[in-house]
Amino acid sequence: MSDPSDLLLDTLSRYAGWSGPIIGLLAFFESLVLIGLFVPAIATMIAVGGLIGAGIIHPAPVFACAIIGAILGDWVSYALGRRIGPPIYRHRWLKGQRLAFARARLFFRRHGFMSVLIGRFLGPVRSTVPVVAGVVKMPPRLFQTANILSAMLWAPALLLPGYFAGGKLAQFDLQAEHLMLIAIGLCVVPMLLGWIALRIASKPRLRPSRARAV
Template identity: 40%
Template structure:
């Protein structure tokens, strides 16, 4: 199987099922933003590659961006709610129980940057997995959390999808 055939097959599949693209990206970014799941799934690399595929399949960028941003927003919201509800007891839950240094780094990051930690944390791989959870544990005001959550999800989704979508017309396709 050559790379040209593989590329044509993937783009053809995505074009045929493009109505599902925003939903699929939303699920991927939801998982990437959910406290426990994001430690297990390395979806960042996949998301960057998806930018190329959506451009090649002629799917409107704003649709997939909206799906990705919504998924990221909801994943952080659920993580925040879990932190509010279960407090530090979640630290004893796998896979967090196997990453005490990550928890310490997340708490230090949150203490250092306060509300900005939610916005900034989305852009730093390991911290992204715990920062919304920690914000909930430390009882960050919901309105402040959601403002940072919406803003960071929107910017983050754009940053991970736009390079592939923008470069696809010049590269490989």
């Protein structure tokens, strides 16, 4: 295996019983600020869907753990932002992410609740929007509502394309490397969904006077 994602898929194929917890951890770290910027979760999750479609791993624990991991990851990022406040933008571990935070702050200022709901699908802001929501003290119940709904949309959006492709292609006896290549091609699906959701969310806007300063 020449790639960490390929290694992960091979591990899941060999130890299918651990697939749920492993994917839960992947979803958790993908949602965490800083770490999430470097975790290649989209292609990997789609490829995992391919393993489900091929009958190699069971779907129920993977879907459940992916949703739970995604919820917890965003919740931790939100809690960090809420506890540390604006100084988190200047933290020494996050100095290289100032542009990502600037984008997330602008995105949150414009879209509020919807930024948390659809931000998970948008690479440049996916792990930084929860931090911004915490910094500006977005009500926890409101954040968690968006967070849970987002995770429940995110996991199927990434797993189902690979699931359907894997079911069709299982007859060709594909290896993990081949599923990974297919997954990279299917990455456009969740990105397109995120773009469509963003366009829909952008139509009815709150009045500027009501926008909170970030």
